[in-house]
Amino acid sequence: MDESYPLKITFREMRESGAREIPIYCRDYRCGHHVETNADGWADDVRLSDIGPRFVCERCGQRSAEVRPNFEPAKMGDNPG
Numbered sequence: 001m002d003e004s005y006p007l008k009i010t011f012r013e014m015r016e017s018g019a020r021e022i023p024i025y026c027r028d029y030r031c032g033h034h035v036e037t038n039a040d041g042w043a044d045d046v047r048l049s050d051i052g053p054r055f056v057c058e059r060c061g062q063r064s065a066e067v068r069p070n071f072e073p074a075k076m077g078d079n080p081g
């Protein structure tokens, strides 16, 4: 299931989508702590899925956070023709 996790995109792609803040959630559901990191601080070729393991929850100490970008998919156009 992890193979299909939709976080293969890079920070460059994410910035191009207009997103600036990335919510990162503690994997421990009992904790529920989350922080937001600024996309500007990461290199273009870093994938979103790469940064989760780097985070350590400052509340409970859990390693490996879950990254949940909240940007909207690109609009492909609603006009029928």
Ligand SMILES: [Zn+2]
Binding pocket: 026, 027, 028, 031, 032, 033, 057, 058, 059, 060, 061, 062
């Ligand atoms: Zn936590």
